[in-house]
Amino acid sequence: MNLVKVAVVGASGYSGQELIRILMRHPGVDLVCVTSRQLAGKTIAEAYPRFQHHRFSSVKFTASDAAGVVASGAKVAILALPHGLAHEYAQPLLEGGLRVIDLSADFRIKDPAVFQEFYGEAHPAPGLLAQSVYGLPEIYRDQIRTSNLVASAGCYPTSILLPLIPLLRAHLIAPASIAVASMSGVSGAGRKVASDYLFCECNESARAYGVPKHRHLSEIEQELSTAAGIPVVISFTPHLIPVNRGIVSTIYANLLPGVSAADITAALEGAYQNEPFVRLQGVTGSADIKNVTHTNYIDITWRHDPRTGRVVLMSAEDNLVKGASGQAVQSLNLMCGWPETEGL
């Protein structure tokens, strides 16, 4: 396997840390550049004691700007920056000939007006929106292979889109009936040092937040609408629960007239039975965070409820892996022509 030079930009958060963990074990990657203003000057081992005694442990964080990343010789840059900063790097990196995978939401929304509605400001680089591919490999595999700018799908969106897209494509459920409750581990909030995320504020706690219009709704509805062929608007309530990692999403939708439980099962099996990272648990299984943490799998199970005419879909994934860094590496594998599961 020919090594590909990779840079990680903004590697001080939990997604960046997880990305380093995965890349350290990836046989195709030569990690030539990791940047973080906060950690600049430290080696990876010094910044993260957990990563001592690994390949790349002695790579040093730099405070490089885009030019510095280009100068590192990297052919692919993965951006793990806070939302709103990615365009400062993406544009010059693309111009410098790098391919870019962005973990933030900055390039996920196709319509600048939707971006403005949900993020409260004009998109700083609308030209890149047209160019980017939504980084959900199960849905956009072919486009990702050849893309130079992949906007890796968000954590909540991944957990909601994968169960729903096959059902909407097959016109099995009523789009307007969709309602979702998701529970996320605290790493989903990033490594933000704020009192809300202190141990004693999260432990023995559970709470909804961002109701009723969480920013992730914009990309969820964009992709559901594409699948349904009509505009879809849904209800979505995220909750914070005291686990480090993992998202469980529980999704309600009304079956359209004449649709049977077997149709639901057939649509999901048709879509995913050969997918390496989607594990269908059928109508009796479970979607439990503990079965997917530290893996790139998403587990999906479902139940038909004849009393209400609804289907209940439940998914579980690791928000830092399938919901962020693992999914980005899945795209990286596609872009580099490697087996999609390499290093995952």
Added chain:
Amino acid sequence: MNLVKVAVVGASGYSGQELIRILMRHPGVDLVCVTSRQLAGKTIAEAYPRFQHHRFSSVKFTASDAAGVVASGAKVAILALPHGLAHEYAQPLLEGGLRVIDLSADFRIKDPAVFQEFYGEAHPAPGLLAQSVYGLPEIYRDQIRTSNLVASAGCYPTSILLPLIPLLRAHLIAPASIAVASMSGVSGAGRKVASDYLFCECNESARAYGVPKHRHLSEIEQELSTAAGIPVVISFTPHLIPVNRGIVSTIYANLLPGVSAADITAALEGAYQNEPFVRLQGVTGSADIKNVTHTNYIDITWRHDPRTGRVVLMSAEDNLVKGASGQAVQSLNLMCGWPETEGL
């Protein structure tokens, strides 16, 4: 305050333990009898080291049957037995002149056919069903005062009924649109010694269970139907999350045509603004387990979502207090003519 002699029957689970904790501090209660086959012969202090150095610490558990409880002189018996056993005590205790508060589901369902549908067997004492009062003081306060058999409301039901009943009574929401996701701490499963509830199976885990037809639906739908004046069938998905105590319920419902956000607020404030244990957090507040644990409060907050035409209601309570033992003592206070908040 004249002391009332109270017996706790089946006090080895978490609800029984919490009941003892509350009664130890209740100025109106003389705890004359605590029963548990498993703990018989031990004092409360020996069985629960946490309860050393308290009033009643030296009361001994007995393996008493109903006759033994009657012989203890108790005027009120609170049953904290596993589901299905309460009728063995309730009938003879009532005949012995005691008033009974039952924490199980055994007397909550009015219609024996519904009981059979959800519990899989014929109700063993259908005569008592007619006589019992559903123990949700905010709704049945007057009937509880004079009742001899109170079927204290369940933990999930309390968290769902209190937010929804005022909206259904006022015809503000579409009954068929109701969908609920609830998250419960592990004590909700009782003190059952099963591998599913081991620390390592629950910690760093979150999962739905009992989908799509959890037993609690029977009492939830019974009470919602009464409030709505028509039969109501809903979706309800409980989840197990790694906290000791607490339930958060997130509830979706479609507003009926012409209903405004202000109508929702008015209905909830009209119903609860003077309730001692319902804390309305309005349209900007939060319903967080950590604000209600170890208290008899239920916190309720809500949001109107004009995009979907839904209201999102969120509630938080301690499943062992407002969801079980605290609520039972609230009924006890009503039955004894004490201030409703006494000892809570």
Added chain:
Amino acid sequence: MNLVKVAVVGASGYSGQELIRILMRHPGVDLVCVTSRQLAGKTIAEAYPRFQHHRFSSVKFTASDAAGVVASGAKVAILALPHGLAHEYAQPLLEGGLRVIDLSADFRIKDPAVFQEFYGEAHPAPGLLAQSVYGLPEIYRDQIRTSNLVASAGCYPTSILLPLIPLLRAHLIAPASIAVASMSGVSGAGRKVASDYLFCECNESARAYGVPKHRHLSEIEQELSTAAGIPVVISFTPHLIPVNRGIVSTIYANLLPGVSAADITAALEGAYQNEPFVRLQGVTGSADIKNVTHTNYIDITWRHDPRTGRVVLMSAEDNLVKGASGQAVQSLNLMCGWPETEGL
């Protein structure tokens, strides 16, 4: 009971919050002043949703300086400030005629040189050191009753001193052999917003810190030396574990020649059998955080190890209650002539 006007200075941390919780239920207290620069202008209910619907919920935080506290009419001020700030309030409050209970370490050390050694700076008000009483009621009960300045004992020190003092006073153990390992919940670090105390950094983590010369050693050794009648130097390693509250201390000491297991038991029982907040669990019991959280109890158990000639003492307390705010209220009760257990 005549109400005593009480002020809480610096009530935005976990100790301050716990203090408010206790004082809200204390029948002798009129809470006339709570200060916090950070929370100034908010009511207690607004700052802490948990404390809605309680007596004093509508008391407003102020940014008062000492003069403002004096002006509030308070007769007793409890200081819950970060270490190093207490003297700015204590001096003028004492001059203003108030009695002061300080939760910080600022007035615990009698010898200014020891203070300087452990805290790295000269004591700002050495005159107050002589005047203060070490606030460990089981040891200094009589002095506390009449004191105007109580330096309430620290959390780790309380858990270590109470088991050891009777054994040192009776000359049963070798002072130089003492070695302690303590485990503390994360609230012990206060509500400091630092990345070390984020949920994901503490959950699924356990680590020693402050080795080998934690600041609390200064007061621990001061009090052990007083008990032993000779200078005592010990080993002490605190650990952070993922619980909200609670400290477990495990203490090793060599028995002096001729000392038996029964002598240890006799010394502890002689010292504590009538103490309201010390629960001796004997030689077969357990000292478990879960039995003491949210209470002012300290549980102590011990084992003689004939193989090594050592005694192993284990204690458990709630760091925020017996280790901080509960203990302060215990002193308050003594100072006001109330029953020592009032409100606890």
Added chain:
Amino acid sequence: MNLVKVAVVGASGYSGQELIRILMRHPGVDLVCVTSRQLAGKTIAEAYPRFQHHRFSSVKFTASDAAGVVASGAKVAILALPHGLAHEYAQPLLEGGLRVIDLSADFRIKDPAVFQEFYGEAHPAPGLLAQSVYGLPEIYRDQIRTSNLVASAGCYPTSILLPLIPLLRAHLIAPASIAVASMSGVSGAGRKVASDYLFCECNESARAYGVPKHRHLSEIEQELSTAAGIPVVISFTPHLIPVNRGIVSTIYANLLPGVSAADITAALEGAYQNEPFVRLQGVTGSADIKNVTHTNYIDITWRHDPRTGRVVLMSAEDNLVKGASGQAVQSLNLMCGWPETEGL
């Protein structure tokens, strides 16, 4: 790499589960047999949903006795049975030509009298004791390579022996002064279904247990005595803390006269600087569970305390990996002539 046929006997506990996880990724292993009476008939994927979609997922658990394991063609059997059962398999497996790695304590003690003292019964196969090698690769690497019966070191013992053995061998510390406090995650108790290990009994709890004579002392003292050249008796107190995995051990020992802090550092660096799985964190680092979970590393850090003349050693490991299954695979690698880090 030539595949070696491996059997796992008794794979229903946490160690067995972790062993399967590691072997699934091990390029040299052909997993031909997994036994468990409880899981017999299920595939690995069915028994452990976490292990779906992996190599060996469809291997079925059998209820095989030793003959069945021999018949499977396995060349190496790893026993993950509860203590006391290993000899029933070990003897016939060895006679059948297999090499055996045992995770239990059954073959760790060389002296049958010591076994009887600590385990309360005569050793059932004393002949095998002489033949077995103590499975701590850093200490017995050469013997393990050629052994047919490796008694893999215990979790607590590993965390205590690795820091202490170099210091005892170099005569730097006083053996009689050693005192240890260890904290273990709940998986250390195995997957035993007992009320003590229920989520609500362990969460928000911390407690010592097995004081003062935990069974693991027998193997700890055996190996410390070998290192010191004289009989060593120590104090050891294990604690249960609410994490899934991980052990932290904090160890006190008095320096012998003339020994300096630098001598301690030199001894540890001399012993371990080239060890692949021992990460020395020096005199300023940390030993935190969160840095070693899911890895085969043990982190060791230390401090000299001139005030007491002691050294404080702190270690952290994953009890299921370096403390059990990872260590067993480390031995397997040695026995098969593979790189010691293969698959780890």
